[in-house]
Amino acid sequence: MSRPTGSWQHQAQHRGRMWAASPAFRRQLVLLRSLLPQSPPPSSPPSSVVGRRFAPLSSPSGTSGSLRAAHAMAAATVYEADAEAVVRRITPPLDRARHNGQAVIGGCREYTGAPYFAATSALKVGADLSHVFCTKDAATVIKSYSPELIVHPILEESYSVKDDERASVSSKILTEVAKWMERFDCIVIGPGLGRDSFLLDCVSNIMKHARQANIPTVVDGDGLFLITNNLGLVEGNxxxxxxxxxxxxxxxxQKVLNCDVSEETASEQLTALCQKIGGVTIMRKGKADVICDGKTVTQASTFGSPRRCGGQGDILSGSIYILGTALHRVK
Ligand SMILES: NC(=O)C1=CN([C@@H]2O[C@H](COP(=O)(O)OP(=O)(O)OC[C@H]3O[C@@H](n4cnc5c(N)ncnc54)[C@H](O)[C@@H]3O)[C@@H](O)[C@H]2O)[C@@H](O)CC1
Ligand SMILES: Nc1ncnc2c1ncn2[C@@H]1O[C@H](COP(=O)(O)OP(=O)(O)OP(=O)(O)O)[C@@H](O)[C@H]1O
Ligand SMILES: [Mg+2]
Structure with a gap:
């Protein structure tokens, strides 16, 4: 699917005016401050920030075509995040008056591990409740992994829905998820979701609803497959x-910048990607996780296991839950 033809700048200006007056705007400020160390004042040494300042990963020279303009605007500096300090700063304090929840939208016939890993990680980093919205086939399996998870067997794949029932089933699914939406501090879309077209259409509706409700949304796994083909779902969010x-x-x-990944201009390309989509924050996973909001690039290169077993990314996407709670604390 192609991107909307309306001018991104125009939409951004309009949204900007609305955001400035909304609680979500304050959440966004916290999001940026939490993920990205602030630049030190010009006279301060690098040690004054949460994270060390690094030389650019590469020079933008040698880039060509449509990327050149974006590269010119790109942040030339990559910060090394002090991951532990960031986590300490945003982990929700224990408070008798408070409870927190998160939801994972994922889980189908093939994949039950991914939504389990994501949902259970949220519990381990501090969520009191963690919900999973998945297909009926996956639900009993996920429930049997853990009594802590609240599992909703409501998603449907094409094979289980007749053509003339699609509209009503889709609307029923949205109504069911919407009923719970206000309880969530954060939702994670995609771990183990699969790529069934009907299911992805339903999840698109859920994403639009979450956006209207200003719920921080982590997009991972097949959720990324969905948004790569429908960028409007996250554009400007x-x-x-x-x-x-x-x-x-x-x-x-490839979809957004119409070119291949370039390791030589990695930070500039990531910045360009964020800017072209508009508004979003991207954490590019790899040997070092590189995080960018379109302005600043930060990397977390704390050593982890070199073994690349499946599920580590799901654990990460579920753990980002604490960021969602940080955002909701400034409601
Ligand atoms: N136990 C489970 O249920 C798991 C389910 N998963 C889910 O499986 C679905 C598809 O995810 P995929 O990552 O397979 O889909 P992708 O389409 O991203 O990956 C396509 C292929 O690339 C390979 N690949 C992925 N990352 C790689 C890397 N860093 N280096 C080399 N090869 C790599 C994969 O093995 C796969 O064969 C998602 O919904 C995902 O969440 C995964 O999260 C893994 C665990
Ligand atoms: N080459 C690597 N060397 C060391 N650590 C890595 C490497 N690649 C990824 N990681 C670490 O593993 C975490 C998960 O990234 P990974 O690329 O495995 O995600 P994923 O493929 O989505 O995982 P999943 O199997 O859960 O879908 C990252 O946050 C990163 O810290
Ligand atoms: Mg993954």
Missing amino acids: PLAILTPNVYEYKRLV
Whole structure:
């Protein structure tokens, strides 16, 4: 699907006026401050920020075509995040008056592990409740993994819905998820979702609803497959965080920037990608996780296991839940 033809700048100006007056705007400020260390004042040494300042990953020289303009605007500096300090800063304090919840939209016939990993990670980093919205086939399996998860067997794939029932089933699914939406501090769209066209249409509606409700939304796994083919779902949404792995990033770059991934201009290309989509924050997963909001580039290169077993990305997307709670605390 092609991108909307309306001018992004025009839409951004309009949204900007609305955002400035809304609680979501304050959440966005916290999002940026949490993920990205602030630039030190010109006279301050690098140690004064949460994170160290790094030389550019590469020079923008040698880039060509449509990327050149974006590269000219790109942040030339990559910061190294002090991941532990960031986590300490945004982890929700224990408070008797408070409870927090998150939802994972994912899980189909093939994949039950991914939504489980994401949902259970949220519990481990501090969520009191974690919901999974998945297909009926996946629900019993996911429930049997853990009594802590609240599992809703409501998503449907094409094979289980007759053509003339699609509209009513789709609307029923949205109504069911919408009923719960206000309880969530954050939703994660995509781990183990699969790529069934009917299911993805229903999830598009859920994403639009979450956006209207200003719920911070992490997009991972097959959620990234969905948005890569329908960028309007996240375009201009400052509460959207995309967490692509190597392949998901490659597909995004090819679709949005119309070129291949370039390691020589990695930070500039990531910045250009954020700017072209508009508003979103992207965490590019890899040996170092590189995070960008279109202005600043930060990397977290704390050593992890070199083993690349499946599920590590799902754990990451579920853990980003704490960022959602940080955002809701400034409601
Ligand atoms: N236990 C589970 O249920 C799991 C389900 N998963 C889900 O599976 C679905 C498809 O995800 P995929 O990542 O397979 O889809 P992709 O389309 O991103 O990957 C396509 C192919 O690339 C390979 N690949 C991915 N990352 C790679 C890397 N860093 N280096 C080399 N090869 C790489 C994969 O093995 C796969 O064969 C998603 O919904 C995802 O969430 C995964 O999260 C893994 C665990
Ligand atoms: N080459 C690597 N070396 C070391 N750590 C890595 C490497 N690639 C990714 N990681 C770490 O693993 C985490 C998960 O990234 P990964 O690329 O495995 O996600 P994924 O493919 O989406 O995982 P999943 O199997 O859950 O879908 C990242 O946050 C990163 O810290
Ligand atoms: Mg993944």
